[in-house]
Amino acid sequence: MLESTAQPACLRPNATERIEVFFSQLTDSSVAEPSEPMTVYVADIKGRGVAAFSADSGPDAERLVRDRVFRDDLMALASGGLPLWDGVSDIQVRRARPDEEARWRASHANAIRRGDIEAGEQAWVAFLVALTDPDRRKH
Numbered sequence: 001m002l003e004s005t006a007q008p009a010c011l012r013p014n015a016t017e018r019i020e021v022f023f024s025q026l027t028d029s030s031v032a033e034p035s036e037p038m039t040v041y042v043a044d045i046k047g048r049g050v051a052a053f054s055a056d057s058g059p060d061a062e063r064l065v066r067d068r069v070f071r072d073d074l075m076a077l078a079s080g081g082l083p084l085w086d087g088v089s090d091i092q093v094r095r096a097r098p099d100e101e102a103r104w105r106a107s108h109a110n111a112i113r114r115g116d117i118e119a120g121e122q123a124w125v126a127f128l129v130a131l132t133d134p135d136r137r138k139h
Contacts, residue, residue: 038122040096040104043074050074050084050129052096052104054122061093079129100128 038054041061051074055061064070074085085091096104107126111117117124 040101041093042096042100042128043070044092044094045074045085046089048129049096049100050079051125051127052100052107053125054104054108058093065091065093077127078132079127081132084127084129103128 038056039061040052040054041058042049043051043053043065053061053064055064071085071087071091074091075083075087077084104124104126108117108122108124111124112119112121
């Protein structure tokens with residue numbers, strides 16, 4: 001199991017690095033001034049909020065969920081033994097609800113405390129579903 005707490009699970013390290021590179025390509029810098037909070041968005045699949053992330057704008061958020069690396073991760077990661085995304089269903093992007101934004105902010109703050117990211121860095125994806133080990137599907 002990758003992480004099964006009530007808090008959102010986060011991208012595995014190699015996926016995090018790939019997402020950070022992608023985030024830095026979306027904006028001039030992946031580090032935002034603390035006084036400039038970014039908007040938190042959610043990737044929604046079949047009516048279920050799956051991943052929360054920050055972006056400068058709606059078009060930037062849309063670009064992230066259309067990115068091949070992000071979509072590959074959604075197909076590789078699993079919840080309840082099933083992939084988060086089947087590779088076919090629409091992935092909707094919407095602004096996070098207050099509870100989803102709070103979960104992203106808590107996960108982001110924990111990542112800073114653990115040293116996973118630098119203070120002020122916004123390139124962070126928090127999963128809103130419990131992740132399970134995708135290899136368990138093969139057994």
